[in-house]
Amino acid sequence: MNRFSWFNATSLTLGFAFLYLPMVILVIYSFNESKLVTVWAGFSTRWYGELLQNDAFLDAAWVTLRVAVFSSTLATVLGTMAAYVLVRAGRFPGRTLFSGMIYAPLVMPEVITGLSLLLLFIGIGLDRGILTIVLAHTTFSMCYVSVVVSSRLVSFDRSLEEAALDLGATPFDAFRLVTLPIIAPAVISGWLLAFTLSLDDLVIASFTSGPSSTTLPIKIFSAVRLGVSPEINALSTILIGIVTIGVITASLVSKRAVIRRQREEQAAFQT
Amino acid sequence: MAQATKPQRAKAEAFAPWQDASTRPLIEFRGVTKRFGTFTAIDDISLDIYAKEFFALLGPSGCGKTTLMRMLGGFETPTEGTILLDGQDVAGVPPNRRATNMMFQSYALFPHLDIAENIAFGLRRAKIPKDQIAARVDEMLKLVQLTPYRSRKPHQVSGGQRQRVALARALARAPKLLLLDEPLGALDKKLRQETQFELMDIQEKTGTTFVIVTHDQEEAMTVASRVAVMDHGKLVQVATPDAIYETPNSTYVADFIGDVNIIEGAATPLGEGRYEIHWAEGATPLIGTTDEALATGAKVYLAIRPEKVAISTENPESRANAVPGTVHDIAYLGNISTYHVELANGAIVKAQTANTHRIARRDITWDDPVWLSWTDTAGVVLTR
Numbered sequence: 001m002n003r004f005s006w007f008n009a010t011s012l013t014l015g016f017a018f019l020y021l022p023m024v025i026l027v028i029y030s031f032n033e034s035k036l037v038t039v040w041a042g043f044s045t046r047w048y049g050e051l052l053q054n055d056a057f058l059d060a061a062w063v064t065l066r067v068a069v070f071s072s073t074l075a076t077v078l079g080t081m082a083a084y085v086l087v088r089a090g091r092f093p094g095r096t097l098f099s100g101m102i103y104a105p106l107v108m109p110e111v112i113t114g115l116s117l118l119l120l121f122i123g124i125g126l127d128r129g130i131l132t133i134v135l136a137h138t139t140f141s142m143c144y145v146s147v148v149v150s151s152r153l154v155s156f157d158r159s160l161e162e163a164a165l166d167l168g169a170t171p172f173d174a175f176r177l178v179t180l181p182i183i184a185p186a187v188i189s190g191w192l193l194a195f196t197l198s199l200d201d202l203v204i205a206s207f208t209s210g211p212s213s214t215t216l217p218i219k220i221f222s223a224v225r226l227g228v229s230p231e232i233n234a235l236s237t238i239l240i241g242i243v244t245i246g247v248i249t250a251s252l253v254s255k256r257a258v259i260r261r262q263r264e265e266q267a268a269f270q271t
Numbered sequence: 272m273a274q275a276t277k278p279q280r281a282k283a284e285a286f287a288p289w290q291d292a293s294t295r296p297l298i299e300f301r302g303v304t305k306r307f308g309t310f311t312a313i314d315d316i317s318l319d320i321y322a323k324e325f326f327a328l329l330g331p332s333g334c335g336k337t338t339l340m341r342m343l344g345g346f347e348t349p350t351e352g353t354i355l356l357d358g359q360d361v362a363g364v365p366p367n368r369r370a371t372n373m374m375f376q377s378y379a380l381f382p383h384l385d386i387a388e389n390i391a392f393g394l395r396r397a398k399i400p401k402d403q404i405a406a407r408v409d410e411m412l413k414l415v416q417l418t419p420y421r422s423r424k425p426h427q428v429s430g431g432q433r434q435r436v437a438l439a440r441a442l443a444r445a446p447k448l449l450l451l452d453e454p455l456g457a458l459d460k461k462l463r464q465e466t467q468f469e470l471m472d473i474q475e476k477t478g479t480t481f482v483i484v485t486h487d488q489e490e491a492m493t494v495a496s497r498v499a500v501m502d503h504g505k506l507v508q509v510a511t512p513d514a515i516y517e518t519p520n521s522t523y524v525a526d527f528i529g530d531v532n533i534i535e536g537a538a539t540p541l542g543e544g545r546y547e548i549h550w551a552e553g554a555t556p557l558i559g560t561t562d563e564a565l566a567t568g569a570k571v572y573l574a575i576r577p578e579k580v581a582i583s584t585e586n587p588e589s590r591a592n593a594v595p596g597t598v599h600d601i602a603y604l605g606n607i608s609t610y611h612v613e614l615a616n617g618a619i620v621k622a623q624t625a626n627t628h629r630i631a632r633r634d635i636t637w638d639d640p641v642w643l644s645w646t647d648t649a650g651v652v653l654t655r
């Protein structure tokens with residue numbers, strides 16, 4: 001099974017090249033001295049320095065970060081609540097319809113989501129700005145959170161909540177002290193998912209952003225239309241770095257949890 | 272727990288509130304039915320359980336024991352009928368407002384809390400001062416012999432230890448009514464007996480009412496003030512352990528509790544509750560007694576416990592019932608031996624004798640012709 005055949009090696013190389021070659025090129029060229037993106041003129045960190053002077057990019061980054069934090073937090077709260085109700089409420093008329101409707105935005109084309117939100121905001125006279133982007137991102141990322149959390153809740157042993165109630169906890173306490181700590185990993189991954197979705201959303205943000213609230217993806221996209229500058233490469237490299245660190249941290253954290261659990265189990269057997 | 276004292280049976284015998292019409296029951300089931308969809312899990316049960324009782328529910332898997340408990344705990348609502356707790360209808364009272372604690376069959380320990388925190392959970396909810404909680408947790412840990420494991424998580428202890436944590440957690444709040452769903456199933460015999468006595472001790476001290484589900488007939492006999500035998504959501508018999516054992520009301524109960532021989536036949540009244548039972552063509556009829564008035568030719572079952580059947584090589588003329596047979600099998604269990612004797616009609620009847628002699632001196636062995644005998648009152652005549 002474990003033989004390292006030629007076929008395996010080739011498909012592995014091709015697969016990874018396909019995935020990472022574009023990014024590698026981007027990272028390499030972000031350290032290019034030359035202003036021309038396609039001509040290599042020696043190593044330099046000059047574009048990173050210029051990036052830090054570029055207020056437009058920094059503003060956009062700040063907007064993006066705030067939008068991502070607020071919308072993912074809001075989406076996590078709402079998505080967890082929705083998942084909890086749908087998994088727990090048992091059968092009520094229209095349950096299938098409701099759970100179907102929660103997941104519909106997953107398959108809805110983003111353009112349509114963005115357009116309908118735009119129409120809504122105009123309709124109710126809400127000025128487009130950070131608030132509208134936050135609301136829009138919450139709307140579409142909430143169903144992702146809900147999917148992640150409800151798949152955890154389905155396998156959650158109901159009798160734990162019953163035991164908490166039996167021991168005198170109010171339903172809210174039972175949720176806060178028993179359910180939530182146990183499903184916390186799913187809630188956290190839901191939050192991370194919502195955060196990254198918000199971070200790199202271009203379509204919905206461009207429908208719902210206003211002149212004073214450009215997000216980074218919008219900024220990059222519009223800048224690229226005027227020609228790829230080495231600054232964009234530098235910015236993208238930073239983004240790749242952030243995402244990489246985030247992913248590695250998340251996997252380390254969960255791996256540590258597994259290792260600690262194993263160690264505790266071993267300790268239990270030794271005594 | 273170290274000094275597992277013998278239970279005081281004498282006291283328990285005097286305790287019989289169910290015979291006293293003036294006592295108000297702690298729990299009243301009035302025509303309770305529970306259906307899951309079209310499946311009837313509990314079928315029109317009416318039952319009174321009195322304060323300070325140790326009430327045991329017995330029955331095969333799936334007969335509705337857990338469902339009955341869950342209705343008391345507030346996790347299921349009856350489809351029909353009412354449940355009164357202390358005279359109050361409990362319908363609509365949520366579990367956290369009921370003066371009951373339940374030990375779940377699956378234990379339902381909180382995996383993210385350590386064992387001491389699991390036990391403290393209920394106490395914390397009751398807004399008890401911190402130092403009192405700590406003292407109570409220590410007391411409970413000592414009771415279930417888990418003090419060295421107090422800061423382990425539930426997944427770091429053995430199955431039997433988990434069961435004890437669940438028991439301690441349910442006991443900690445010292446509720447008025449304790450529902451224990453197979454509380455001792457995973458414990459070894461010695462620890463189980465110690466814990467049984469401990470439970471009885473707790474009950475004596477605190478006056479808690481226990482409703483306990485068990486599969487272990489011996490356990491029910493040891494601890495229970497009364498036993499309810501269930502079958503398919505119905506109560507078959509509710510009585511004291513000795514009444515259940517000595518005078519079961521049906522072959523189902525007789526068969527469920529302990530070992531029993533059942534001989535089918537047709538009754539002929541002899542007067543004064545004595546009946547002749549014609550059980551095989553050409554065989555001498557057997558004699559049994561019952562309080563029920565039976566018509567001639569009524570189909571009956573003579574239920575007789577193996578330990579009440581004597582086995583001998585000669586025909587014991589003095590006994591009311593004697594049947595010949597051949598030894599089919601012998602089960603040697605150390606203190607007792609069970610002889611499986613095949614009768615002329617092919618039926619197997621078990622006879623049990625205490626091994627007062629060393630095994631080498633046993634005078635009955637395989638394929639020997641033997642006589643089985645018992646008195647006229649040893650067996651019960653049942654109609655179903």
Ligand SMILES: Nc1ncnc2c1ncn2[C@@H]1O[C@H](COP(=O)(O)OP(=O)(O)OP(=O)(O)O)[C@@H](O)[C@H]1O
Pocket residue numbers: 307310312330331332333334335336337338339376
């Ligand atoms: N939530 C439910 N939905 C449908 N059927 C159920 C439900 N809970 C229990 N039942 C059914 O009701 C019957 C009684 O279940 P219950 O758990 O009370 O059995 P039990 O006597 O406790 O059995 P065991 O000794 O195996 O624990 C079973 O046939 C079970 O399948």
Ligand SMILES: [Mg+2]
Pocket residue numbers: 336337338376452
């Ligand atoms: Mg059960």
